[in-house]
Amino acid sequence: MTWVEGAAGSPYGVHNLPYGVFRHGDRAPRIGVRVADFVLDLDGAEAAELILAGGALRRPVLNEFMALGPGQWSAVRARIVELLVDEEHRADVEPLLVPLAEVELLLPFEVADYVDFYSSEHHAANVGQIFRPGQPPLLPNWKHLPIGYHGRAGTVVVSDTPVVRPCGQRPTSDGPVFGPSQRLDIEAEVGFVVGVPSALGDRVPVDDFAKYVFGVVLVNDWSARDIQAWEYQPLGPFLGKSFATSVSPWVTPLAALADAWVPAPDQEPAVLDYLRDVPHLGLDLRLAVDWNGERVTEPPFATMYWTPAQQLAHLTVNGASLRTGDLYASGTVSGPDRRQVGSFLELTWGGTEPVSVGEDPGRTFLADGDTVTITATAPGPDGTTVALGEVTGTILPARSVSPVAVA
Amino acid sequence: MTWVEGAAGSPYGVHNLPYGVFRHGDRAPRIGVRVADFVLDLDGAEAAELILAGGALRRPVLNEFMALGPGQWSAVRARIVELLVDEEHRADVEPLLVPLAEVELLLPFEVADYVDFYSSEHHAANVGQIFRPGQPPLLPNWKHLPIGYHGRAGTVVVSDTPVVRPCGQRPTSDGPVFGPSQRLDIEAEVGFVVGVPSALGDRVPVDDFAKYVFGVVLVNDWSARDIQAWEYQPLGPFLGKSFATSVSPWVTPLAALADAWVPAPDQEPAVLDYLRDVPHLGLDLRLAVDWNGERVTEPPFATMYWTPAQQLAHLTVNGASLRTGDLYASGTVSGPDRRQVGSFLELTWGGTEPVSVGEDPGRTFLADGDTVTITATAPGPDGTTVALGEVTGTILPARSVSPVAVA
CATH class of the missing domain: 3.90.850.10 (Fumarylacetoacetase-like, C-terminal domain)
Incomplete structure (x- = not known):
């Protein structure tokens, strides 16, 4: 059970967690993951060493992260769930949740072919x-x-x-x-x-x-x-x-x-x-x-x-x-x-x-x-x-x- | 008339000057221009401030240079001709000529669509x-x-x-x-x-x-x-x-x-x-x-x-x-x-x-x-x-x- 407000029963609960790229205010585009009506700032999470992905989450598009392959995809997803479920992480993670209504969503990856x-x-x-x-x-x-x-x-x-x-x-x-x-x-x-x-x-x-x-x-x-x-x-x-x-x-x-x-x-x-x-x-x-x-x-x-x-x-x-x-x-x-x-x-x-x-x-x-x-x-x-x-x-x-x- | 050996009468004389990307030895790929049977190292030329293109020639592909538009294309081309024709530049430029036979030619630009x-x-x-x-x-x-x-x-x-x-x-x-x-x-x-x-x-x-x-x-x-x-x-x-x-x-x-x-x-x-x-x-x-x-x-x-x-x-x-x-x-x-x-x-x-x-x-x-x-x-x-x-x-x-x- 996640501590994130509104996630229980939401089709964007911790069983979903889709990835995107968002702009918040005048900051540069960042990778995030959606949970309920929030975007978890994964750039901030990796910067704070709450998640480790070799810097791939600190990019303006998902490509580098997507190139890491299934092992890393699973590990990062498991860690995100942990951060959103364990109360012990709440104090660190809650400041990284941005209300969805405040962000602009961008093209999440650079399209190759x-x-x-x-x-x-x-x-x-x-x-x-x-x-x-x-x-x-x-x-x-x-x-x-x-x-x-x-x-x-x-x-x-x-x-x-x-x-x-x-x-x-x-x-x-x-x-x-x-x-x-x-x-x-x-x-x-x-x-x-x-x-x-x-x-x-x-x-x-x-x-x-x-x-x-x-x-x-x-x-x-x-x-x-x-x-x-x-x-x-x-x-x-x-x-x-x-x-x-x-x-x-x-x-x-x-x-x-x-x-x-x-x-x-x-x-x-x-x-x-x-x-x-x-x-x-x-x-x-x-x-x-x-x-x-x-x-x-x-x-x-x-x-x-x-x-x-x-x-x-x-x-x-x-x-x-x-x-x-x-x-x-x-x-x-x-x-x-x-x-x-x-x-x-x-x-x-x-x-x-x-x-x-x-x-x-x-x-x-x-x-x-x-x-x-x-x-x-x-x-x-x-x-x-x-x-x-x-x-x-x-x-x-x-x-x-x-x-x-x-x- | 250029001072470059073999350029007179060559279909790759200073009237041609096609652009490419080459690898020489174990150095990273560089932009170059062909003249006779040489490649003029444009990365080196821009590094030495013999040509100014805002750094666009110091990249591993032509894209940034190509994006500059016709004005810059003309200016850079005119400057390359100058470097290859004026004897006064010969001492600076000659060391930047790499024999074509020594280089590997790479895909010159990143293909979009x-x-x-x-x-x-x-x-x-x-x-x-x-x-x-x-x-x-x-x-x-x-x-x-x-x-x-x-x-x-x-x-x-x-x-x-x-x-x-x-x-x-x-x-x-x-x-x-x-x-x-x-x-x-x-x-x-x-x-x-x-x-x-x-x-x-x-x-x-x-x-x-x-x-x-x-x-x-x-x-x-x-x-x-x-x-x-x-x-x-x-x-x-x-x-x-x-x-x-x-x-x-x-x-x-x-x-x-x-x-x-x-x-x-x-x-x-x-x-x-x-x-x-x-x-x-x-x-x-x-x-x-x-x-x-x-x-x-x-x-x-x-x-x-x-x-x-x-x-x-x-x-x-x-x-x-x-x-x-x-x-x-x-x-x-x-x-x-x-x-x-x-x-x-x-x-x-x-x-x-x-x-x-x-x-x-x-x-x-x-x-x-x-x-x-x-x-x-x-x-x-x-x-x-x-x-x-x-x-x-x-x-x-x-x-x-x-x-x-x-x-």
Whole structure:
């Protein structure tokens, strides 16, 4: 039982303890861990030698700490629990608790490469039916490998960063025209953050997932469907995605999700050896998407066809190396029901079946000023709940169509 | 006229002066500039206050220097020329010249995001004819926008790094099988290195290319055609490309290429306003591809349909920000003739028309032990030639198919 006020019964109790980076007043960014409605200043804790991590907690991003590997991750987590539970530490530690309301949360790690998978069967089938009606909903390769592509790491932003409506080319019957996207969408996803790097030419076996992956963030992979539809043949999405990808400020360590593993959907046909994970487990993360404060869908991550361990094994099977800070996202999380989908493309069936949001009965894609917030919870130990923070963003109008000159 | 031995008449004379990072003996990596067959130690030059760049030349990579912008780039370049030309500086500067043969050349900059375009009309049309015979060689979007995608920045390696043959899934009539790629290929490209960052939400006008781009590298975008063919629908190339991308160790500054700009091919249909560059100029870079020491093709960069300024304007038109160290490559450079193509896929027409290499009359794709070297030259001032260094790599056999466990 922790002595921290409000932690008992909180989904951010000592069973959770996600890591982030915060700014408090005019001090430089610091690493912290969330407990209840406080941030424990880990920079201060390491400076005071309450925790020893070789200085890795005294940095402005999590990368150096994440590179230390599972042994150190466990040791630091155990020590944080000790500090927050033992009354004897209270006098030293309490001054290091900063009220969450007083801090600004920053991008918690420097993103190395960003990969986005496409691993929900329901999502892939929905997209197939919307864009290729009358044809098989899945392409022939889909059940043989976790389809993925590289996104733009430099435009991964932390939750709460406003998203400027992108401009680009969209097709019309008279050819392409240039202007603000008319079909701006979300993609509710779960992202996995790599801590331990690997060597070029090596591969990460499917069983070694937990030796490399540090934790989990929530991801909103904002997507301009009209730009994407025109540009994506034959090399995949580019400007339709690269304008912004938002992530939650809290990285939930895998250790906090130990009770959330559940059998993943059976895979038929059988996968190739390098993708065979035994046991074949996914995470029971329950996502929720709020559109202007109204709950519109609840995507169940446990329904994902490809598991995060399979994704990592696939990503590296060609010898591609991992770097600390690599982020790979699951792809849009969609369950079997319409109110379980992770995109408005699916929710409104390609924009043909508007939904009611607030007092507007006819919403399809995102309007300027709209705010979308994705949250998630998972089962924790002893009947507790683990909250995974939130990723939120508000759409700003497109900027002047005429380019802005630089001095 | 420079006092540096061998510089007169060299394509690495004082009209060129490409930047790189070198290791000499057991000293830490340093920034240098190439002149003739020497590397001028710029770390030493700044330490000795022979050049002033605010310490940006005293770093292990070029990024901080590249971020300074065109004014500083010009000033430093002018000062280097002064040091190498004026006899009065010779006594101070000569000790800072390290013989090229004594140094190891390293990756010259930390790669932020890596984008690969697809901007040669001849290449795109060849690929279309090989993979979609009987259909229009270009897809409908190709002449409206420079098609591109994001690659893996973490596996961009410097020239001379061995390339391990990647394993992956390739399709057979019995379904996909796993194993070493059977169709390993090259792509001869030119890469543009961004120095000055831009803000998220802004765009870079097509006329502002030279305010952001620092210089040029040669790129070999190694490609496993069988892996790529099976995986690329619908999200584009992934593991077929991400195992390695090699770049030349020398970054040729734009200033060295001032005499290499030539009119680019006319564009019809007319492009949208944000892509209209006046004048519409490409670079007269003459590439050459040597396969095991034998010249097999000479791709002419001047034939590229989309210019580097158009690529940069497109890349940012959705508000995607630039970071120092962003690398965007042209896509495979292919001219109209078979001996001007930038890939072996084209040279051997999908592997159906083998070519003679050395004593072997029947070569198609890369064998283990093969070495490919790409070089390039451009016209310099007063009839001189500018050499762009080389990017070379040798294929190592695939590693054991069974995954290697980590401790």
